[in-house]
Amino acid sequence: MMSNPNKRSRMPTIKDVAKKASVSVGTVSRVLADNDTVKEDLRKRVLSAMRELNYKPNLAARALRTNSIDVVGLIVPDITNPFFAQLAKNIEMEAATRGQSVMLANSHDDPDTERTQVSALHDRAVSGIFVVAATDGSRPFTADIPIVSLDRRYGSYPLVATDQRDGSRKLAAHLHDLGHRKIAYIAGPEGMGVSRERRDGFVEQIEKLTSDDDPVELAIYHGDFSYDAGEAIGRLILESSPSERPTAIAAASDQQAIGVMRSARDLRINVPQDLSVTGFDDIALASLVVPRLTTLRQPIEDMASGAVERIFLPTEEQTDFAIRGSLVVRQSTAPPPSRD
Amino acid sequence: MMSNPNKRSRMPTIKDVAKKASVSVGTVSRVLADNDTVKEDLRKRVLSAMRELNYKPNLAARALRTNSIDVVGLIVPDITNPFFAQLAKNIEMEAATRGQSVMLANSHDDPDTERTQVSALHDRAVSGIFVVAATDGSRPFTADIPIVSLDRRYGSYPLVATDQRDGSRKLAAHLHDLGHRKIAYIAGPEGMGVSRERRDGFVEQIEKLTSDDDPVELAIYHGDFSYDAGEAIGRLILESSPSERPTAIAAASDQQAIGVMRSARDLRINVPQDLSVTGFDDIALASLVVPRLTTLRQPIEDMASGAVERIFLPTEEQTDFAIRGSLVVRQSTAPPPSRD
């Protein structure tokens, strides 16, 4: 009879180690826990027994006893979104430094799926869950484990995100500095917190820089964060006559901005000579398009470390954490064309 | 005294359910397992007790008993690579249909990290591990749990991947059909299985279509799969005089192909009028660049389902699975310019 080849062969247990080292299992467990007070020679015996047997603690047993496993959950709307992929990578790296693995799930931007995912992770007794809330309004799950919102607020859980207003202000100031006085702003989906923040920051800064003898014209559009929305709105904006149309378009995401650049190319409008374009995020593609995109770099590493740090803090110390991004000036922005 | 707010409140156990339903824990466990033979009225009592208590089985305890958890591991070189992100998403979806969660790790293309990750997942007693092997030569881990190679062979574990040769043949035939007789092929890194397969398939097909009175000139280049490599090699190829240079460039990845298109734009060579370009993979970006890229679509959904299916098969049935991709003709290819 063949044994099932998929069956894990019997692994050495703490008991085997104890026997080989002639100590009790308690002692083995203590050296495992790096416990203060195990006499050096016992400790050595145990360690070498572990090595000889190639002992690895059974994580499920430990989890059962301590009711916690070294796993954190991460839920994103869609891992194929380059920004979330970048975030996931950094969360994974940051978690790894703390000996935590990460369980990944996609909510597909669907609130019900999201809820199911959170609940499933909760059932698995993960140490904490990071969630990038779905665009379309979450139905947050009330869990008795730490949850941290990433990028977008999930329920009323603490939020780690870029300071959206500050970022938009920097972009607005950059365009104004270059001399643009007729600007279009493409915002994200209406009603989404992130969209609102970015838009308000931009408007705020423009208003601040506007005076009676140096007026700025600012038009606002809305669309989702995608390439396609950017392209459609870009076309809409740019189809007006050269004297009518803005000299700069600021988009609420890099993807939108790249869409805008495509529409400009279709209409034979040169970026940046005839039109400046800015994005937001600094996804990898931003520096790969031609011309390379001026944008606001989200401090993803800091977001990841801030989020991971918070998830292990006592709940009452889990405050919001807004991190300032940095302006990255590339080739998609320039002074406006001179007009006579 | 405040209790720690992070402590999970005591969850109802199988014992609580048993008591409430006035049955033994064994019986509860049996209804949990959807076990054949629990008399209907007991079954009902148990079910309603579970509902009332909002009982959720403790997965760690179950894992300890059965020595397996409903989790699979996935290791990719880099989740920010759009192809791997797409793959991860599909694996996650496919695993979800089987009630499995997925644990994600990045190897950063580093064989040692990869090994550590596989080992860590193994320690967690996952049901199986998918690995997209690191580019730079893995040092495979011998595990007593199922492992399936995805896209690139890991050790000697069964491989689920696109039929690379077939895909390249299709691209070669497409270019030849259009009339191209002077073609450059940019292969992936030398020594990598995938690179070799794609290249050989291409060469094979071209040779097959070549005859004495209809010769084809084919030049081969090598570089990694990145945008930058594509751009650099593209420039190298295209800097020769118009009569010297190829009328088509086939790249071993979409990223390379997009790089090639950038170099063409810099050199004011029009795609596809003066130069046809093809990629491989069909990443999302392929249909977003201008002109949209003709490429070979990897059947990612099929790869995901094939891989997940295999991981739950007995080892001896875990055969390789090569899936044919499909040619996606877009605007980056056209007949060669007519020359006098």
Next chain:
DNA sequence: CTGAAAGCGCTTACAG
């Protein structure tokens, strides 16, 4: 400082 023992919450032979 160390050992013996209880117990985490399940599943599964074993009886009946």
Next chain:
DNA sequence: CTGAAAGCGCTTACAG
């Protein structure tokens, strides 16, 4: 068909 009981591999008071 169901219950009583053993046991998965750990950790952690409790003694000494």
